[in-house]
Amino acid sequence: MQFVEYSDTSDLNAQFAQRVAGLLxxxxxxxxxASLVVSGGRTPLPFFKALSNADIDWSKVAITLADERWVEQSSDASNTALVLQNLIQNKASKATFVELKTSEDSAFGAEASVSANLNSLSFPIDVLIxxxxxDGHTASLFPCSEQIDQGLSSDKVCLAVQPTTAPHERMSLTxxxxxxSEQIFVHLVGESKKVVLDKALAGDDVKEMPIRAIxxxxxxxxxxxWAAK
Incomplete structure (x- = not known):
């Protein structure tokens, strides 16, 4: 593992976008x-916007999420909406987006159809973020979920998950x-995340903190x- 610290998030977003674009x-x-797998939340949004302007042949890039909440795109909880609105824009609007959320009512009935969707990606993944x-979870591999053992050991491409400490069913890559993947990045901002990272590095129990498995x-x-702010 390499730890790369930036002076601030502005510097991080610009340089990180340049590096990811180069790998793609x-x-x-x-x-x-090329294949790019990203994560949702608010932290990567400025990075997404910087990357969306990279001058590469986006028509040859397939993008998906490491995990998704089982909600409609109209929901504030939808990571798909965040990616479509912030990354698959500008020059990156030519990229192909592979959805993790399907029309099934429950994630637990959708593993087969999501796996089929993911077959359109080129594995190994070129860049995973x-x-x-x-709590040390990553993607939707939650230490609190009944599915954590399967998420850490299964040969499946993806897995339906129901965390007990967070809302919504999820679909997660195993x-x-x-x-x-060819290259994994763990994108963190803030002193609190550095504390969690240090705790993860200090122990070995992957079920306690699944990020350790990465x-x-x-x-x-x-x-x-990482950047402090």
Whole structure:
């Protein structure tokens, strides 16, 4: 794991966008296509806007989410809406978006259809960008959920999850899918997230803090990208 600290979020967003765009461009040159998996929430929105203006061939890029709440796009909780409104804009409007949310009423009846959607991505994922919760969850691999063992060990591409400490059913990529990446970034902002990161690095129980399964493995390169404010 590499830890990369930036002076502030403005510097982080500009340089991080440039680095991700470079990795996607290299993948396009090498394979003719590229895959980008991002995470939702408010933290990445300025980064999304910076990346959306990158001068690459976005028509050859497929984008999806590491996880999604099982809500409609009209909901304030929809990560799909955040990505469509902030990343798949400007030059990146030519990218293909692969949805994790389908028409099924429950995420628990939708694993097969979401897996089929994800087949349109090129694996290994070229760039995976994760966040981290205060409880050490990443994607929707929550330590509190009944599905945590399966999320950490399953051969499935994705898994329906119901956290007990957060609202909404979720659809999440499994750990196996997350690690099937060329490059992983963990994007963090704020002193509180640095405290959680330090706690994660100090222990080994992945069920207690699932982010450890990302940070403490050596099969896929991981860069933690952080700014205090």
């Amino acid at each position: 461009a290299n993948a396009i040159e090498t394979k003719g296509q 994760l966040g981290m919760g205060e 750990l196996k899918s997350l690690l099937n 940070l403490k493995q050596d099969s896929t390169p991981v860069d933690v990208i």
